[in-house]
Amino acid sequence: MLRCNDYIFAESLEEAYKLNQKKNNVIVGGNGWLKLRKRQWGTVIDLSGLGLDKIDENDEEFRIGAMVCLSDLENHKGLDKYTCGAVKDSLKHIVGTQFRNTVTVGGSIYGRFGFSDVLSIFMAMDSYVELYKGGIVVMSEFAKMPYDRDILVNIIIKKKPLKIGYSSFRNQSTDFPVVTCAVAIGEGRIATVVGARPSKADIRTDSAEALEDINDYAIKTAKSFDYQSNMRASAEYREHIAKVLIKRTVERIINN
């Protein structure tokens, strides 16, 4: 349960940033993950009064506010079209409708969770986070950055001529994924992201020629990641599943 002494709706990003510099304070997104932490906070900082719950689309990019909930992302027509349904495919297995109406994309990306479907799909695209102080950072770099006290304001996706696909494997529907896989093909390159290994998503980029033999590409790419065992699956099993997901996702994109 979220425990705190005070709850403040920030009136500006500057105010939120200042409040967030205190170790005892914390930003709340959708409270999905935060509420699981057993801790008494000083002030909980709420960003929902700052207009960050919108998705703007123009010819060049999508700009997604940190407070957009996962279902608004999932149901956005422009994103669905741009990603051939891959964003929807990445989100639809996360817990349930009510949960995705509650939790936010900002909290999901800021968390950089190992199991994250959300991080996996964004990483495959030409995407960036916009931090209040840290400026604009490439998604794969942000994933590696240590947790600090900055504020994630927006997520930006540059519209590149890419074909995108997403697959995940779960032991049981709506559970955390055993392996996630996002692929983007275009501009002479292929980028493959594999996450939930169970460590967080990472990316491999090759020239499109690597796809002459899809099976070979899937085996080599799956092998290039590191895997560990946990209660959901063994490392060997994960690598095997990753290979299958990469192959299927590539084939689906190519045949689409």
Next chain:
Amino acid sequence: MEIKLWINDKLITDNVEPDMPMLEFLRDKGCLSVKRGCETSNCGLCTVWLEGKPVLSCTMPLMRANKKHITTLEGLRKEAAEFGAFLADEGADQCGYCNPGFIMNVLALERDIEDPTDEDIKEYLSGNLCRCTGYTGQFRAVKKYLAHKRSVKADE
């Protein structure tokens, strides 16, 4: 903290602790259909509508409902009873504990998706866990209920 909101269209003002969960607040206000089935935002039992959208009242911060409308099963008695009859006809419930959250989400599905496929129905309702059944009775009840509502609408 001062809070002012509508619960089932009734205006309520109150002074609450900053970390009062929405779920406990609603129960305090007499909405005992709202229950907690888990500690991890996983079961869907606590489902209420915030401005018409189904959300988890165990998770959504209460203060975000300030100046907004919350709907609980208590505010949807007629619809709930109508769907409840379909559940009973299919022998869908066993202990019935999961029912309030499930019904709230079925009624949200009805409003959200015009002519849902089987897959749409399953996906929309996948966040409502039931520990007793295998969901097939519920699924039949939802299909029959939605078909019934469509035929009533077509007749109008």
